[in-house]
Amino acid sequence: MNGSQVANSQSPGSLASDTHVRGIGDFYGDGRSGILLQNDAGSLSVWDMNGGQIVNSQSAGAISTDWHIRGTGDFYGDGRSGILLQNDNGSIDIWDMNGGQVITNQSAGAVGPDWHIRGTGDFYGGGRSGILLQNDAGQLVFWDMNGGQVVNSQSPGAVASDWHIRGVGDFYGDGRDGVLLQNDAGAMTFWDINAGQVARSQSPGAIGPDWHIRGTGDFNGDGRCDVLLQNDAGALTIWDMNGGTVMSSQSPGAIDSTWHLV
Numbered sequence: 431m432n433g434s435q436v437a438n439s440q441s442p443g444s445l446a447s448d449t450h451v452r453g454i455g456d457f458y459g460d461g462r463s464g465i466l467l468q469n470d471a472g473s474l475s476v477w478d479m480n481g482g483q484i485v486n487s488q489s490a491g492a493i494s495t496d497w498h499i500r501g502t503g504d505f506y507g508d509g510r511s512g513i514l515l516q517n518d519n520g521s522i523d524i525w526d527m528n529g530g531q532v533i534t535n536q537s538a539g540a541v542g543p544d545w546h547i548r549g550t551g552d553f554y555g556g557g558r559s560g561i562l563l564q565n566d567a568g569q570l571v572f573w574d575m576n577g578g579q580v581v582n583s584q585s586p587g588a589v590a591s592d593w594h595i596r597g598v599g600d601f602y603g604d605g606r607d608g609v610l611l612q613n614d615a616g617a618m619t620f621w622d623i624n625a626g627q628v629a630r631s632q633s634p635g636a637i638g639p640d641w642h643i644r645g646t647g648d649f650n651g652d653g654r655c656d657v658l659l660q661n662d663a664g665a666l667t668i669w670d671m672n673g674g675t676v677m678s679s680q681s682p683g684a685i686d687s688t689w690h691l692v
């Protein structure tokens with residue numbers, strides 16, 4: 431993407447129906463995002479991508495059915511994306527990856543069944559990915575990670591049950607990741623997070639019930655994270671964000687219902 435314009439579209443081919451995209455990340459540390467895949471037998475594959483071309487594909491072994499991929503992130507601060515996994519018993523593991531190779535596997539302990547992993551991001555500005563958790567009472571906690579070690583844990587409190595976490599990204603362009611929330615009435619709020627606390631909060635208002643937040647990313651390359659929206663007719667819109675302010679809104683077009691954003 432170049433802003434909201436589709437500058438190039440390439441296909442690496444088709445996936446088998448039992449293979450699923452589990453995450454996006456720079457697993458090879460080459461400055462490009464790759465793809466983490468898993469098949470129904472639990473086998474993991476890591477693709478190094480260059481645009482739409484698969485330049486390398488490595489197997490990362492298999493995980494048993496009680497383990498689930500919850501996210502990706504640079505938890506070790508080594509410039510490569512790793513993998514965040516959780517067991518049905520609440521145990522959290524952090525894998526440091528080099529392509530498809532698991533370099534280090536560390537346990538970050540376990541959380542109770544009322545706690546849920548909502549996202550990963552650099553909420554402390556230390557150059558490493560941490561973890562955002564929420565419990566059933568709405569309380570949020572930001573873990574600052576150093577590999578599998580929780581080095582700091584801060585809570586900004588709870589959000590009401592009609593508010594939902596829709597994404598994580600550096601919306602304010604300050605080198606730290608924040609949080610995008612939305613309530614059941616469609617209202618959106620962009621939090622700038624500093625060391626687990628809400629440093630700034632801005633709202634661009636609400637979107638209608640036929641519009642849905644599909645993802646976040648810096649689509650125009652200005653250092654601030656933007657938002658990808660889609661309506662029920664398939665139309666896509668990219669909001670160029672500056673904190674909680676929509677600087678511009680452009681549509682790259684529509685995709686039909688047989689295509690899904692991952």
Ligand SMILES: [Ca+2]
Nearest residue numbers: 648652654656
């Ligand atoms: Ca941007």
